[in-house]
Amino acid sequence: MNLDDLIATEELCIRYKVEHSFIRSLFESGLIEIVTIEQQEYVHFDMVSEFEKMHRLHYELDINLEGLEAIKHLLEQLKKLQTENLQLRNRLNLYE
Amino acid sequence: MEFIDYYKVLELDKSASTADIKKAYRKLARKYHPDLNPNDKSAQARFQQINEANEVLSDPEKRKKYDQYGKDWQHADQFEQAKQQQGQQRGQQRGGGGFGGGQQYSGNFDDDTFSEFFEQMFGGGARTRGAGRRPQYKGQDFNAELQLNLRDVYTSQKQTLTINGKNIRLTIPAGVENGQTIRIKGHGGPGIQGGPKGDLLITFKILNNTDFKREKENLYKTVEVDFYTAILGGEITVDTFKGKVKLQVKPETQPGTQIKLKGKGFPKYKKEGQFGDLYITYQIKMPTNLGEKEKELFRELQKLRS
Numbered sequence: 001m002n003l004d005d006l007i008a009t010e011e012l013c014i015r016y017k018v019e020h021s022f023i024r025s026l027f028e029s030g031l032i033e034i035v036t037i038e039q040q041e042y043v044h045f046d047m048v049s050e051f052e053k054m055h056r057l058h059y060e061l062d063i064n065l066e067g068l069e070a071i072k073h074l075l076e077q078l079k080k081l082q083t084e085n086l087q088l089r090n091r092l093n094l095y096e
Numbered sequence: 097m098e099f100i101d102y103y104k105v106l107e108l109d110k111s112a113s114t115a116d117i118k119k120a121y122r123k124l125a126r127k128y129h130p131d132l133n134p135n136d137k138s139a140q141a142r143f144q145q146i147n148e149a150n151e152v153l154s155d156p157e158k159r160k161k162y163d164q165y166g167k168d169w170q171h172a173d174q175f176e177q178a179k180q181q182q183g184q185q186r187g188q189q190r191g192g193g194g195f196g197g198g199q200q201y202s203g204n205f206d207d208d209t210f211s212e213f214f215e216q217m218f219g220g221g222a223r224t225r226g227a228g229r230r231p232q233y234k235g236q237d238f239n240a241e242l243q244l245n246l247r248d249v250y251t252s253q254k255q256t257l258t259i260n261g262k263n264i265r266l267t268i269p270a271g272v273e274n275g276q277t278i279r280i281k282g283h284g285g286p287g288i289q290g291g292p293k294g295d296l297l298i299t300f301k302i303l304n305n306t307d308f309k310r311e312k313e314n315l316y317k318t319v320e321v322d323f324y325t326a327i328l329g330g331e332i333t334v335d336t337f338k339g340k341v342k343l344q345v346k347p348e349t350q351p352g353t354q355i356k357l358k359g360k361g362f363p364k365y366k367k368e369g370q371f372g373d374l375y376i377t378y379q380i381k382m383p384t385n386l387g388e389k390e391k392e393l394f395r396e397l398q399k400l401r402s
Contacts, residue, residue, distance in 0.1 A: 045292050049237070053131045056129075056131055057129070057131055057132075060125075060129075061122075061125060061126050061129060062122075071132065075132075075134065078134065079134065082134075082135060086274075086275040087312075089275070090273065090274050090275065090310070090311065090312075091311050093304065093309060093310070094309040094311055094316055
């Protein structure tokens, strides 16, 4: 994995003004992925938008970790259904 | 430009207290927050209205101005001038950015989120939201929609898009689907403090003005075959995306018979050189305006079959 694509969790804490425990909790709940290299924890840049989303939901909408887990699950289901809906719509064109 | 009833947006009446406003805002923000309503433009628009209403009503100064001049927003400037004069008379100094009234939620959407009404009444400087407030590292993702014809996406092609005044050259892989979104890394908003740029998300709208129907990489087409060729067999020519193809129609072909032309379908997305199949459905065209002789011969045929 390219180190340039990673951001240290400590840096995230500073930038987003959050405790390290918050990032740790997100990781333990499976909401974000953390990469450990030589005892240093990192988050991949691609994961930052997911982290931002969780950050917003937690700090702005007061949603606790259990709520975040439920939301993540439901959003994944929603995405799956949206994809399926799109595929079915495209398929429906066959009969129009 | 229309007057916006911010009380109505937050489902409140004019006598609402600060606590009522906060409560109503919170409730609606949870319902319409863009993070909770992905790909829902109506929810996003509603959320922006809610944010804007809160921006005004949760700030005592803005609320006062809105209550006083709301419907007559054109007079807001006069109000501002009068206020400034009053301020000067009192010899008071007012610092910039004094509108820090209520809490603002940040959604993952474009920053230009205030209505014309708001801009006119409070001016651009009244925004309390934005990059300075919202913690960010990676740049913002940009969204764009690109309309192409089915024939366009049969082959990979290079396109130049202009996004926010910048030309972006990209290669669209053959076989892209209607409604599919592709992510182009690093072509979104600039990152903050050395962070990476955001991404460009392009959603394709594929218009089909051909007589082919498409499902993923397979194509479907209905072809007319005349009655006699269907009965006795023969050769027909069919148009495909790869040019004309000659087909042998078997004798006694039934209406609705479907044949598969392997590899004559649509390119498989990001699988170079691989194609789906083309399904041809035969529609048998019955003869019309039969002459006496023809009818007689058909009757003879009928007798032979009975």
